[in-house]
Amino acid sequence: MTFRDQLLIILFLNISFAGFPQHDPVSGDSETGQLKDIFTNAHLHGHFRNYFMSTHNKGELKDYYTNATGGAIGFTTGNYKGFEIGVKGIFTYKTFGNDLGMEDPVTGKNSKWEYELYDVLNQGNFRDLDRLEELFLRYRFGSSYVSFGKLETEYTPLLNHSDGRMKPFAHRGGWAHLNLTPQHQVNLGWLSGISPRATTEWFSIEEGIGLFYNGFQRNGELAEYHEHYPSSGIGIANYNFQHEIFKLKFYDIYIDKFLNSAWAEVGVDFNNFNLGLQYVYQTPLSYNGDLHYENRYIQPDENGQVLSSQLGWKNDRLNFAFAYTHAFDSGRFLFPKELGRDHFFTSIPRSRLEGLGNVNVYTVKAAYLPVKDLHLGVELQQIKGADAGVFKFNKYNVDESFQVNSHVRYDASGFFKGLSFDLLWVYRENQNMLDAQSIFNKSNFNQLNFVTNFYF
Numbered sequence: 001m002t003f004r005d006q007l008l009i010i011l012f013l014n015i016s017f018a019g020f021p022q023h024d025p026v027s028g029d030s031e032t033g034q035l036k037d038i039f040t041n042a043h044l045h046g047h048f049r050n051y052f053m054s055t056h057n058k059g060e061l062k063d064y065y066t067n068a069t070g071g072a073i074g075f076t077t078g079n080y081k082g083f084e085i086g087v088k089g090i091f092t093y094k095t096f097g098n099d100l101g102m103e104d105p106v107t108g109k110n111s112k113w114e115y116e117l118y119d120v121l122n123q124g125n126f127r128d129l130d131r132l133e134e135l136f137l138r139y140r141f142g143s144s145y146v147s148f149g150k151l152e153t154e155y156t157p158l159l160n161h162s163d164g165r166m167k168p169f170a171h172r173g174g175w176a177h178l179n180l181t182p183q184h185q186v187n188l189g190w191l192s193g194i195s196p197r198a199t200t201e202w203f204s205i206e207e208g209i210g211l212f213y214n215g216f217q218r219n220g221e222l223a224e225y226h227e228h229y230p231s232s233g234i235g236i237a238n239y240n241f242q243h244e245i246f247k248l249k250f251y252d253i254y255i256d257k258f259l260n261s262a263w264a265e266v267g268v269d270f271n272n273f274n275l276g277l278q279y280v281y282q283t284p285l286s287y288n289g290d291l292h293y294e295n296r297y298i299q300p301d302e303n304g305q306v307l308s309s310q311l312g313w314k315n316d317r318l319n320f321a322f323a324y325t326h327a328f329d330s331g332r333f334l335f336p337k338e339l340g341r342d343h344f345f346t347s348i349p350r351s352r353l354e355g356l357g358n359v360n361v362y363t364v365k366a367a368y369l370p371v372k373d374l375h376l377g378v379e380l381q382q383i384k385g386a387d388a389g390v391f392k393f394n395k396y397n398v399d400e401s402f403q404v405n406s407h408v409r410y411d412a413s414g415f416f417k418g419l420s421f422d423l424l425w426v427y428r429e430n431q432n433m434l435d436a437q438s439i440f441n442k443s444n445f446n447q448l449n450f451v452t453n454f455y456f
Contacts, residue, residue: 041078046088047071050095050452051166055113058444061436062104066097068117068166074134082141086151088134092118092166094126104440112441116198117166121211131200133170143179150202151175154187156238156251157263157278160340162197164349169340170195172202173233187238196338205231209258209297209336215355215395218302218332221294223395228295229287231256234339245269253335257287258297261304261335272315278308278344282334302331304357310345312365319367321345329358332395348379350426350447351403355395359385373413379405388433400431401443418456424449 054065074088100111101124115123136149150172152161161168172193178186194208195201203211210226217223235254241247247267254260260283267276282304289300298304305328312321323345327333335342335354342352346363353361362384367377381403388399404427412419430443439445 038078038080043076043078044074045076045456046073047453047455049166049454051117052448052450053114053117054448055111055441056446056448057104057440061106061440062102064098064100064111064114066100066111066114066117067095069093069095070129070166072133079140082139084138084140086134086136086138087132090131090133090167092129094118106436107440109440113447118198119200120198121201129167129200131167131170131195132202133167133195144177146174146176148174150193153189153191153236154238156187156236156253156340157265157343158251158253158261158335158340159191159234159236160343162341164341165198167195167198167200169197169338170202171339183241183243185240187236187240189234189236191234191236192232194338205229205233205256208338209255210338212337213396216391216397217294217296218299218392219293220391223296224294225291225297228291229257229297231258255336257285258336259284259288259334272313274310274312274314276310276312276345278306280304280306280333282331297336298334299331302334304328304331304333306333306344306353308344308346317369319365321363321365323361323363323365325353325361325363327353327357327359327361327393329393332357332393334395346381348381348403348405349424350405350428351381351383351401356383356386356398357393359383359393373411375407375409375411377405377407377409379403381405388438399433399438399443401428402431403428418454420453420455422449422451422453424451 048071050067050069052067056063070090070092072088072090074086076086077084097114100114103110119125119129132150134150134152136147136151138145138147150170153171153175154177171191173189173191175189176187180186193202193204196208196211206227206229209229214223214225233256237252239250245268249265251263252260261280263278263280265276265278267274284298284300284302288296288298306325308323308325310321310323312319325344325346332355333353337354342354344353346361347353348363361381363379363381365379367375369375383401386394386398386400388397391397405424407422407424409420409422426447428443428445430439
């Protein structure tokens, strides 16, 4: 925790104390509350997690494994006239594993996925991995609220928490969650800072976007857009409507100086069937045209467009779905990896659409609950049309691929409620490019993930 974060905590507490005189009620309806009740009625929450990951690359290419242990502890005060203060810290340690920094003798590269359990920006640090994840002031009114500070935002299909490693994506700014009626809901946000997944530091938008690999431009040059955009922030608007069997969701995410992404999603349930459609349209902002070609995040003539669909069937124990996504040839679908993960109907762990255009993605999903608390699932995905070496629609130079994900989850009940075990096996295979540089830690690997969680 930095000195600035410590000062913020002290400031928040002093502001709250100044507004909570002992003779005032703790709630709007009570006249007998005391200052201490704000803490007596506080909520302590969090989780402990153990994550074992092992990646087995093809043939003689080097394999890696690691075990990370950690957790998060949060504290939210009781409610006083609608106001609450919250703070949450998260920590991680490496408990055992092989040398993740040891280079593969063929490619000269080291571990990729295993480092994501720690800090990808400080490889080799396996112990000093704490982060102040939340520090916020929140005001509740009815079933709505407004928050300001370091906070967990509401879900969006692009910018999100994505809690699939030891440290999720975290965001800083202001957020309003408005329940207008049981059918109508609105979320509004403005974010000025981020802490990407698998990192420990906080960054401004200008510093944070582009921290990870920048990929290629459409002409094949390496992209270098990190810290070339003096962005003032990210604006989010979301509207949700639900009425009986029909759902409508609309999201607009505006990243100042970069681009605007408009996302519409509809869903219909009928009998045991469900049908879903998603459509996203992206518009580059004018600032891109003021930069040198290699420093642009998106080219001024690009308009990423994606249409994703899913047809599913389910009953109490079985769930089947077929999903199809088409990314149009009007441009690459782009969204900063530092902000979240795309959630199209065809998106699965270890495979996302970001960076691709002019491709088709097919996914078949099945889930089975043989007994209560035991969940079995499998996902098969095929990506067609990604041409390695042709960068016009391929930011990260990936190949057509086939992937299988199999997972088993058990949720304990009774005395052990809150405890869960999750086993995920991933196999991914390139269809064309099979040389060592193209597949190492990218494809043609088996990966085992075993995660133990305890939430409280």
